[in-house]
Amino acid sequence: MPADATDTLAARFAGKRILITGGLGFIGSNLARRLVWSAAKLVLVDSLIPEYGGNLFNVADLRDAVQINISDVRDVHSMRYLVRGVDYVFNLAGQTSHMDSMTDPYADLDINCRAQLSILEACRANNPGARLVYASTRQIYGRPQYLPVDEKHPLNPVDVNGINKMAGERYHVLYSDVYGIRSSCLRLTNTYGPGMRVKDARQTFLGIWVRLLVQQKPFEVWDGEQLRDFTYVDDVVDALMAAATADRAVGQIFNLGGNEVVSLVDLARLLVETNGGGQFESKAFPADRKRIDIGDYYSDYKRAQEILGWTPAVKLSAGLRRTVAYYREHLEKYL
Numbered sequence: 001m002p003a004d005a006t007d008t009l010a011a012r013f014a015g016k017r018i019l020i021t022g023g024l025g026f027i028g029s030n031l032a033r034r035l036v037w038s039a040a041k042l043v044l045v046d047s048l049i050p051e052y053g054g055n056l057f058n059v060a061d062l063r064d065a066v067q068i069n070i071s072d073v074r075d076v077h078s079m080r081y082l083v084r085g086v087d088y089v090f091n092l093a094g095q096t097s098h099m100d101s102m103t104d105p106y107a108d109l110d111i112n113c114r115a116q117l118s119i120l121e122a123c124r125a126n127n128p129g130a131r132l133v134y135a136s137t138r139q140i141y142g143r144p145q146y147l148p149v150d151e152k153h154p155l156n157p158v159d160v161n162g163i164n165k166m167a168g169e170r171y172h173v174l175y176s177d178v179y180g181i182r183s184s185c186l187r188l189t190n191t192y193g194p195g196m197r198v199k200d201a202r203q204t205f206l207g208i209w210v211r212l213l214v215q216q217k218p219f220e221v222w223d224g225e226q227l228r229d230f231t232y233v234d235d236v237v238d239a240l241m242a243a244a245t246a247d248r249a250v251g252q253i254f255n256l257g258g259n260e261v262v263s264l265v266d267l268a269r270l271l272v273e274t275n276g277g278g279q280f281e282s283k284a285f286p287a288d289r290k291r292i293d294i295g296d297y298y299s300d301y302k303r304a305q306e307i308l309g310w311t312p313a314v315k316l317s318a319g320l321r322r323t324v325a326y327y328r329e330h331l332e333k334y335l
């Protein structure tokens with residue numbers, strides 16, 4: 001969402017220096033767009049590894065207003081330099097593919113676990129006063145034991161990505177508790193909107209659905225009965241900004257969630273309806289995916305409501321409409 005002086009949440013960052021790791025990715029670029037008018041300095045760090053979600057087109061409209069640093073968060077020396085002097089670090093860089101974490105577990109370990117520790121160490125050594133927000137994930141709960149899932153639910157990741165993201169999150173809490181590095185963690189659920197990877201299903205199945213729909217090709221729905229909640233990216237950006245600026249959020253973990261719970265087949269129908277046409281086929285789950293599927297999931301996000309004053313505002317139908325409209329216009333930049 002384009003921001004302006006009526007954006008009171010973004011106004012909290014007036015004159016501040018901000019670092020966004022993963023800033024050329026889906027959520028990072030949307031956050032940058034909201035912050036760009038108020039921040040004194042906005043640095044986006046991203047490795048642009050081709051298979052990941054970074055895309056320079058995500059920030060094409062911001063190029064003159066932000067500083068882009070093509071660095072890898074695994075590079076300890078770069079991170080030590082980059083965290084110096086910033087007021088806020090939004091730590092969003094990550095390997096996000098669950099399947100990739102199973103086929104190449106060490107890359108996931110290095111990015112989602114070890115590099116997170118290096119970022120915190122860099123802050124401890126060079127900028128202990130920085131305020132951090134870490135993008136964690138609902139994946140770390142694994143298969144829900146009860147629904148909706150609140151923050152007290154046991155953590156039982158079903159894939160390597162979940163284990164490393166869990167460690168990344170715990171480091172942020174630990175450094176807050178032990179060293180006073182003020183950080184907060186948000187456990188995001190499925191996030192969607194303009195800027196998400198649609199080339200393939202690496203980031204989210206919804207991405208490939210949108211791509212095929214816009215290309216007027218049928219998409220596949222696996223199983224279809226699984227329940228999920230979805231957060232539109234603008235709502236996630238609100239939560240990131242609220243967490244960064246709430247004193248009561250320091251050292252704390254919050255679920256994000258959606259305002260509707262929907263089965264995947266109903267989501268597919270809604271998407272087709274939003275598009276004004278399209279087709280999908282229902283198929284059985286491929287065996288390699290089924291092994292790491294979590295079944296039904298939706299979040300209890302009352303803590304975020306109480307402490308951050310955050311509630312997801314964008315309805316699924318409206319979010320899907322904006323998403324499809326975006327990719328109708330810009331699909332070729334994401335292929």
Ligand SMILES: NC(=O)c1ccc[n+]([C@@H]2O[C@H](COP(=O)([O-])OP(=O)(O)OC[C@H]3O[C@@H](n4cnc5c(N)ncnc54)[C@H](O)[C@@H]3O)[C@@H](O)[C@H]2O)c1
Nearest residue numbers: 022025026027046047053054072073093094135137188191
């Ligand atoms: N999108 C979702 O549904 C969702 C759900 C739960 C958690 N999250 C978390 O939110 C964060 C942002 O996700 P996103 O959806 O914007 O994904 P994304 O892939 O679009 O963004 C992540 C960015 O990190 C960059 N990156 C990856 N490895 C890097 C490295 N080693 N060094 C520097 N940059 C690197 C990528 O190039 C990409 O631009 C991730 O940490 C992800 O785990 C996202």
